[in-house]
Amino acid sequence: MARKIAKTLDIKRKPxxxxxxxxxxxxxxxxxxxxxxxxxxxxxTVYGEAFQAIFTVILEELFPDLKLIHGCEIEEACxxxxxxxxxxxxxxxxxxxxxxxxxxxxxxxxCDGKVIELPRPGLIRTDTTKKAxxxxxxxxxxxxxxMPYIIVTSHKPRPGSSSYCMLKLVEGKLVDLVVxxxxxxxxxxxxxxxxxxxxxxxxxxxxxxxxxxxP
Numbered sequence: 001m002a003r004k005i006a007k008t009l010d011i012k013r014k015p016x017x018x019x020x021x022x023x024x025x026x027x028x029x030x031x032x033x034x035x036x037x038x039x040x041x042x043x044x045t046v047y048g049e050a051f052q053a054i055f056t057v058i059l060e061e062l063f064p065d066l067k068l069i070h071g072c073e074i075e076e077a078c079x080x081x082x083x084x085x086x087x088x089x090x091x092x093x094x095x096x097x098x099x100x101x102x103x104x105x106x107x108x109x110x111c112d113g114k115v116i117e118l119p120r121p122g123l124i125r126t127d128t129t130k131k132a133x134x135x136x137x138x139x140x141x142x143x144x145x146x147m148p149y150i151i152v153t154s155h156k157p158r159p160g161s162s163s164y165c166m167l168k169l170v171e172g173k174l175v176d177l178v179v180x181x182x183x184x185x186x187x188x189x190x191x192x193x194x195x196x197x198x199x200x201x202x203x204x205x206x207x208x209x210x211x212x213x214x215p
Contacts, residue, residue: 001025001028001029001032001053002025002050002053002054002056002057003057003060005021005024005025005028006021006057006058006061009021009024011058011061011062012061012062015062015184016184018058018181018182018183018184019182021054021058021182022054022104022154022181022182023106025050025053025054026047026050026105026106027110029046029047029050030106030109030110030111033046035109036109036111036112043109044105047104047105047106048102048104048105051102051103051104051105051154052070052086052087052102054104054181055087055102055104055152055181056068056070058181058187062184062187063187063191065195066089066191066194066195067089067090067091067092068087068088068089068090068100069087069088069089069090069204070086070087071084071085071086071087071207072084072085072087072088072096072099072204072207072208072209073085073207073208073209074088074099074139074142074143074202074208074209075208075209076142076143076202076209077099077135077138077139077142077143078138078142079099079135079138079139079142085099085100085101085135085139086100086101086102087099087100087101087102088100088204088209089194090203090204091199093199093203094203094204094205095199095200095201095202095203095204095212096147096199096200096202096203096204096209097148097194097197097199098147098148098149098150098176098193098194098197099139099143099147099148099149099150100149100150100151100152101132101135101136101149101150101151101152102151102152102153103122103123103128103129103132103151103152103153103154104121104122104152104153104154104155104181105118105121105122105154105155106118106121106154107121107154107155121154121155122153122154122155122156123151123153123155123156123157123163123167123178124155124156124157124158124161124163125163126161126162126163126166128163129157129162129163129166129167130166132151132175133166133167133170133174133175135149136149136151136170136174136175137174140174143200143202144200146198146200147200147202148176148177148193148194148197149174149175149176150175150176150177150178150179150190150193151175151177151178151179152179152181152190153178153179153180153181154180154181154182155180156178156180176193177189177190177193201213
């Protein structure tokens with residue numbers, strides 16, 4: 001679904017369509033999964049999965065040289081089971097170049113033709129930001145302070161908010177970069193970080209990270 005919408009909007013040549021792409025995918029899942037009839041928790045789960053698909057397709061279209069793996073258990077960072085890493089970027093030998101946390105959701109839902117605003121999408125929600133920062137600490141202290149940890153989101157928090165304050169405390173330290181996936185320049189920053197990362201002695205193998213010989 002996301003790939004079809006991406007092709008229709010030609011986001012590869014027209015990255016200015018990224019916000020529309022995001023919204024169109026969210027609107028499509030509302031219809032497909034009848035989210036207007038579902039609970040908040042069900043909507044949150046579907047939107048979370050849809051956002052991960054959105055991010056995957058964006059990288060496929062705009063940065064095809066980057067290899068992304070969805071779902072990776074990293075025991076060293078206590079990221080296992082349902083708490084596994086959302087994504088890892090890897091090189092052609094499977095060595096992990098970055099851990100990426102995906103925090104995105106819709107900011108409105110259309111039900112029976114009526115647009116209903118949804119509060120606190122993406123990193124605007126304080127609990128979501130806290131969880132992302134906690135995972136950052138696990139990655140940095142569990143793996144290495146040199147392992148890039150990147151948060152990708154649909155919505156950044158507003159200046160002056162609690163979430164904004166928390167991210168400012170850790171960005172450039174625990175969190176290497178916070179990326180709005182609808183902003184091409186921010187996506188490019190992320191791609192540049194991944195490309196220049198020196199491969200560590202940690203590689204993706206069959207769903208989990210394993211230590212390998214000195215690179």
